[in-house]
Amino acid sequence: VDFDLSPSHRELQLLARRVAQEKIKPRAREIDSTGRYPEDLFEAFRGTGLLGTCIPEEYGGLGLGILGLAIAIEEAAKYSNAAALMLLLTRLATGPLLIAGSEDQKKRFLPPIAAGTERASFCLSEPQAGSDVMGMRTVARRAEGEGWVLRGVKCWISGILQADWYVVFAKTSHPDSRDHREVGAFIVRRNSPGVSIGRLDDKMGVRGVDTGELVLEDAHVPPEDVITASDGFKLAMLSLNSMRPVVAARGVGLAEGALMYAVRYLKERHAFGQPLASFQGLRWEVAKVAAEIEAARLLTYRAAWLADHGKFDKAFVGYLSTSKYYATELAVRASSVALQLLGAAGYMKDHPMELYYRDAKQLTIVEGTSQVQLNLIASAVFDEDLWWD
Numbered sequence: 001v002d003f004d005l006s007p008s009h010r011e012l013q014l015l016a017r018r019v020a021q022e023k024i025k026p027r028a029r030e031i032d033s034t035g036r037y038p039e040d041l042f043e044a045f046r047g048t049g050l051l052g053t054c055i056p057e058e059y060g061g062l063g064l065g066i067l068g069l070a071i072a073i074e075e076a077a078k079y080s081n082a083a084a085l086m087l088l089l090t091r092l093a094t095g096p097l098l099i100a101g102s103e104d105q106k107k108r109f110l111p112p113i114a115a116g117t118e119r120a121s122f123c124l125s126e127p128q129a130g131s132d133v134m135g136m137r138t139v140a141r142r143a144e145g146e147g148w149v150l151r152g153v154k155c156w157i158s159g160i161l162q163a164d165w166y167v168v169f170a171k172t173s174h175p176d177s178r179d180h181r182e183v184g185a186f187i188v189r190r191n192s193p194g195v196s197i198g199r200l201d202d203k204m205g206v207r208g209v210d211t212g213e214l215v216l217e218d219a220h221v222p223p224e225d226v227i228t229a230s231d232g233f234k235l236a237m238l239s240l241n242s243m244r245p246v247v248a249a250r251g252v253g254l255a256e257g258a259l260m261y262a263v264r265y266l267k268e269r270h271a272f273g274q275p276l277a278s279f280q281g282l283r284w285e286v287a288k289v290a291a292e293i294e295a296a297r298l299l300t301y302r303a304a305w306l307a308d309h310g311k312f313d314k315a316f317v318g319y320l321s322t323s324k325y326y327a328t329e330l331a332v333r334a335s336s337v338a339l340q341l342l343g344a345a346g347y348m349k350d351h352p353m354e355l356y357y358r359d360a361k362q363l364t365i366v367e368g369t370s371q372v373q374l375n376l377i378a379s380a381v382f383d384e385d386l387w388w389d
């Protein structure tokens with residue numbers, strides 16, 4: 001076991017920390033209050049190469065893998081989970097391509113993501129189908145000429161407005177089918193006929209990166225943009241498995257940011273003639289969250305290491321889901337504790353605690369809710385994949 005970061009990961013961490021402190025921190029409150037996409041931060045990510053963190057070098061990225069992306073996201077999430085999500089989106093939609101795309105598709109779609117000349121979104125959820133993925137009703141049928149035609153509505157799609165293309169999962173048979181094999185994955189260009197954006201959501205947190213509906217009315221996908229016409233359910237699950245540590249890193253960074261802020265406040269504010277930091281009851285709250293942050297961080301880095309070693313199939317689901325479950329639940333708990341430590345000040349928008357608190361809740365819902373993660377972890381234990389002898 002080696003707990004040291006490689007020199008290139010350490011360098012990345014310092015770079016991301018600098019960008020987070022200099023660019024993200026001063027913008028976090030305004031991004032939340034205006035709800036406007038921070039194009040300036042995207043430019044900062046582009047200028048520093050961070051958009052290509054996990055894209056392999058042969059496709060123009062830094063080649064620092066899921067671990068690299070988790071490290072960068074942890075830094076961003078200390079101040080803004082919207083900024084962290086912008087980095088996450090560089091992997092969410094490219095995951096299916098990295099796992100199952102053709103060489104031609106990788107060459108066409110990955111370099112623009114790394115260079116920041118294109119953006120993309122991942123479209124799985126539908127109004128009636130979130131956790132129940134096979135409840136999707138978007139259908140792909142063969143086009144009269146060549147390729148496929150897609151019809152349906154995807155919803156809550158992160159980055160919907162900025163995306164130049166979407167990875168869309170759709171059933172290749174009847175919309176009532178529950179056959180996992182009868183799902184395809186398709187790259188849909190934003191500017192294709194039949195593609196439009198429906199309603200946008202008004203969210204409680206992670207504002208600034210819009211979510212909304214992708215409406216497909218006989219949108220045509222040429223054959224070269226079909227990732228797979230079968231087994232798309234499995235591809236979606238593999239993609240999400242490999243993303244668990246990336247979402248977890250958003251939770252770890254948020255918890256770290258909230259706790260560090262609260263600790264500095266406790267040292268400065270006085271009550272009963274002494275700094276709040278001297279009260280044992282408060283110190284123990286800080287200690288408990290600090291211990292959990294370290295646990296979540298280790299789970300996250302290990303899960304990232306697994307994903308980077310191609311270990312994100314069924315046998316590793318327990319380890320991957322544990323990181324997402326634990327780190328995102330911790331984000332909710334840590335932001336609640338940290339807010340409480342500031343008293344009334346924590347409840348006011350003069351401090352970022354209420355922002356952390358609102359943002360944190362998104363993390364236990366996206367990319368598989370906490371309950372879904374518990375189902376996966378339980379199955380891993382009962383199948384003895386997550387086992388101790």
Ligand SMILES: Cc1cc2nc3c(=O)[nH]c(=O)nc-3n(C[C@H](O)[C@H](O)[C@H](O)COP(=O)(O)OP(=O)(O)OC[C@H]3O[C@@H](n4cnc5c(N)ncnc54)[C@H](O)[C@@H]3O)c2cc1C
Nearest residue numbers: 122123124125130131132156157158365366367368369371
């Ligand atoms: C801000 C935001 C951004 C998102 N971005 C994207 C995106 O980019 N792309 C995308 O495809 N989707 C996205 N989503 C959708 C997200 O993945 C779904 O919300 C999530 O999968 C849960 O689905 P649901 O909301 O339909 O909840 P439901 O599936 O309706 O679940 C409702 C409740 O029931 C629980 N539940 C459901 N099934 C079970 C079960 N078997 N056992 C125990 N409990 C269960 C859930 O945990 C939850 O508490 C986003 C969502 C949000 C909030």
